[in-house]
Amino acid sequence: MTEEIIISGFGGQGVLSMGKILAYAGIMEGKQVSWMPAYGPEQRGGTANVTVIISDDVVSSPIVSQYDTAIVLNQPSLEKFEPCIKPGGVIIYDGHSIIQPPKRDDIAAYRIDAMEEAARTGNSKVFNMLVLGGYLKVCPVASVEDVVRGLHKALPERHHKLIPMNEEAIRRGMEIIKKMN
C-alpha cells in the first residue's frame, strides 16, 4: 500500500499541521512516511500545500506529480490539483470554500462542510481535524486511535488537554462527509 496525498488550501487553515498529524498516525501504524511542504514566503491567507506519502515500503521520491488523493480547501487548490489526481483517485473538498466543484468523472468526489460545522460549533480551530476525519472515513490509512496517539507525540504536553476536542472533531468529520458522484 502506498498512498500519495496532497493537502492544499490557504495559509492558516491548518494544512501543514493536518499533514503532520496524518504522517504521525502513519508512523503509529508502523508505516513509512514523508511530509514535504511547499515552503517559502507562505503566510496566513496565502497558499499552502503539503505532500504526505504513507507506505508499507520505503518511500522513494517525496516529490510526485500525481496523487491518489487531493484534499483541497480553496478554489485555486482545486483548479491546480484536480488534474493531478490519478484515475480512480479521490478528491475531498470543503463545501463552503469551493464554488466550482470538481468536474472529473474518473475520480471519486467527496464534499465535507467542515467550515460550516466549525462555525456552527463555534470552534474554527478544529476545521482541519474535521477534514482529517472525513479523509480517514474515505481512506482508512490509519485508525482514529492511531491519530490520537500521533497527536500525543506531535503536540507539546501543554496542549494535550486539547486532544479530546480534536478527537471529537475527527469523529464528527467522519459523519459529515458526503459522496458527490
Added chain:
Amino acid sequence: MMDNNQQNDYKLLKGNEVIALAAIRYGYDGFFGYPITPQSEVLETLAVEKPWETTGMVVLQAESEVASINMLYGAGCTGKLVFTSSSSPGIALMQEGISYMCGNELPGVIVSVGRGGPGLGTIQPGQADYNQAVYGGGNGDYNCIVLAPNSVQEMADCMGKAAQLTFKWRTPVIILSDGVIGQMMEKVILPPFTPRRTDAEIAAQCPWATNGIGLKSRHYNALSTLEFDPQVMEDRNRAMAEKYKRIQAEEADYELYRVDDDTDYLIVAYGISSRVSMKAVDILRENGIKVGMLRPKTLWPFPSKAISKLSEKIKSILCVEQSEGQMIHDVRLATEGQATVYHTGRSGGMISSPVDVVDAFKSMARETITKNWPKGYWIK
C-alpha cells in the same frame, strides 16, 4: 507491525531540525551560523534546545557567513568539534575561510542546504552547488570531503560521520544537502548522547591544536597558511596531496539500487535526485527495462572506480541532478569513455518528478538503442 518501543523511538522531523539535534547528541562543541532559507531551522532548533545549558555546546548567531566561517576556523585551531550551516549564497561567502582551514589542515563541519542559483537565486531547492562543494571556490590545491545525504535519517548519520572524518583526516567536511531533504519530514531515530570531549581528550587527539593545553611541557603550537619560502610551501602541498590520495583510496562511498548482472542502463544521482530516481527506476523496471541506480554517498572522493567498473557492461548512463549539469563531468571522467553519459534535471528551484526522469531516460535510451534491440522494446 513493529512493537511499541520501536515506534516510540521514531520521531517525525525535518532534515534541518535533525542536523541540530544530531550535533548536540554527537557532542559537538559549537555552532556558528547565520540564518538563510532553506536551512534556518538549524539555528532555530538549536535556540529552542539551548544546548549551552545541557552539554555546554556554544551556539552563536554570527553577523554574517564570513564571520561564521572564520569563527569555525578559529575554533578548529583549538581542536574543538564545531560546525556551521548555510545555503548556496552563504556558502559562497565562506569559500575563503574553507581554503584557509584546508591550508592549515583543520577540522570543521560545513552543512550546505542547496537552493536555486546563481546569485541570490531562489529559496526553492537546488543542486547547483556540486562544483562549489567538490571543486571549491577558494584558492589553492585543496579538497574537502563532501558527504551527500538523501534522507532525514542520513542527515543525522552524516553529522556523526563528518565528526569522525574531519579529525581522522584533519580536513573540513561539507555535508551537501538540498532544500528538499532539509525541509521534508521523515521518520528518524536520533543517535544516543555522546559526551563532548574533555580538554585532556582534545589534547591527546589534537597535539597540533593552538589551545594552550599542556603548554608548560611542550613548545608552543602555531598555525598559519602563510609561507615565504616556495619550497616549503610546495612540500606542504605535496604532503596534503598525499593525504588527499589516501582519502580517495579509503573513503569513497556509494550505494547501488536494483543493479544486477543484467543491468543495461545506469542512473547516477545523489541527494534528492536519487530519491526521485529510485521511483523512476521502479517505474522503468515495471516496464521490463533493466535499469539500476548508483548513488554516490561521498561526492569527494567520488566513487569513480565503481562507475568505471559498471560502465564496462552497460549501454549508457543518465546523470540526474537538479542543475544544468555539474556532477555529469565527474561521471564522464569515471566512465573512461566506456559509456555515453547523458544529463537530466531542472534548475533554479524546480525539481524533476519521477515521470520527468522516466521521460528523459526514454529519450536517452532511444538514442542509444543499437540494431540488436528487439522492435517494440519500448512499451510506450
